[in-house]
Amino acid sequence: MSSSNAMLRASLAAALLVSVLNACASSSESNGSPPLSAPQSWSIVAGGSSQSEAVQALDFYPNALTIHAGDTVTWSNGTSIPHTVSIPQPGQSPPGGPPNPAPVGGGTYDGSTYVSSGFITNGKSYAVTFTKPGTYAYYCIVHLPEMAGTIVVLPSTAPLPQSAAAAQAAGAADQQSDLDAGAASFSLFPYAVGGTHLAAGISPGLPGSKPSQATVMRFLDDTTATSTITIPLGTTVTWTNEANNAPHTVTFPALGQQPPAGPPDQVPPAGGSTYDGSALANSGVMPPGKSYTLTFTKTGTYTYYCLFHDGPTGMIGTVVVQ
Ligand SMILES: [Cu+2]
Known part of the structure; x- marks a missing residue:
């Protein structure tokens, strides 16, 4: 290629660039919208679970995302465990108290109000368009503090560190790593295998360590999920919540009855320290590390439930008293 030809191409390219920039500037002047990048869509997965839902991942995947003002982020949850995407004003906490199951605010966020x-749950999703640059922390108000994420919103002309596809791939890898850690936590079962001290849930790190990003929603009497234990009449069984991030209950309805309805944290403890199948025995809410003990005074086959996780994940066990 001759040097004059190269110069001609360079000047043509420069002229083209100038005309593109002018076109952008004039369209920006005429309609006031951000000119240089079309709004993008981004995806984040809230939570995650193993096939059986015994192991739950408790984070947002990817946990941190950098986007442009005007972009839209869509969160989805494929599990039956409820999560929320709750975005307070910068520097504030989401509202305390029982998690509100109803949406608050609309589909846009500019930092001025809580949404x-x-x-x-169950494959549903939630989309928010971020209209103003800033750094925004958000939470699942059911699974504070472990489920917390960040959206960094840059001006629409700024370069972004990651494509949407790369961010999604990184999120998927992080979710798998949390699910693997959750599955591995079965092996942390701290009592005699097949004994009378059971775990009501377990998690990486056990109680006392900081809330981990995975949890097992099952009763265990060994290093697997336990559906049934068989004990002699008069045996005393203890359950301890060995998770560091999820409440559970141990709830034996009267024989033939369903577990009590209503919000699990509002079903009071019942039944004292013995159970014979004639009336409800309920631990009440067992936070991490809490134990519950019951002596079985009548032979029979008794089904028990975690009121938080029986429906969604199948956290249900059986005690056979012989
Ligand atoms: Cu539970």
Whole structure:
């Protein structure tokens, strides 16, 4: 290629660039919208679970995302455990108290007001368009503090560190790593295998360590999920919540009855320290590390439930008293 030809190409390219920039500037002047990048869509997965839902991942995947003002982020939850996407004003905490299952605010966020998805489950999703640059922390108000994420919103002309596809791939890898850690936590079962001290849930790190990003929603009497234990009449059984991030209950309805309805944290403890199948025995809410003990005074086959996780994940066990 001759040097004059190269110069001609360079000047043509420069002229083209100038005309593109002018076109952008004039369209920006005429309609006031951000000119240089079309709004993008981004995806984040809230939570995650193993096939059986015994192991739950408790984070947002990817946990941190950098986007442009005007972009839209869509969160989805494929599990039956409810999560929320709740975005307070910068520097503030989401509202305390029982998690509100209803949405708050609309589909845009500019940092001036709190917005929340309400409960999203079973493949449902929630989309928010971020209209103003800033750094925004957000939470699942059901699974504070472990489920917290960040959206960094840059001006629409700034370069972004990651494509949407790369961010999604990184999120998927992080979710798998949390699910693997959750599955591995079965092996942390701290009592005699097949004994009378059971775990009501377990998690990486056990109680006392900081809330981990995975949890097992099952009763265990060994290093697997336990469906049934068989004990002699008069045996005393103890359950301890060996998770560091999820409440559970141990709830034996009267024989032939369903477990009590209503919000699990509002079903009071019942039944004292013995159970014979004639009336409800309920631990009440067992936070991490809490134990519950019951002596079985009548032979029979008794089904028990975690009121938080029986429906969604199948946290249900059986005691056979012989
Ligand atoms: Cu539970």
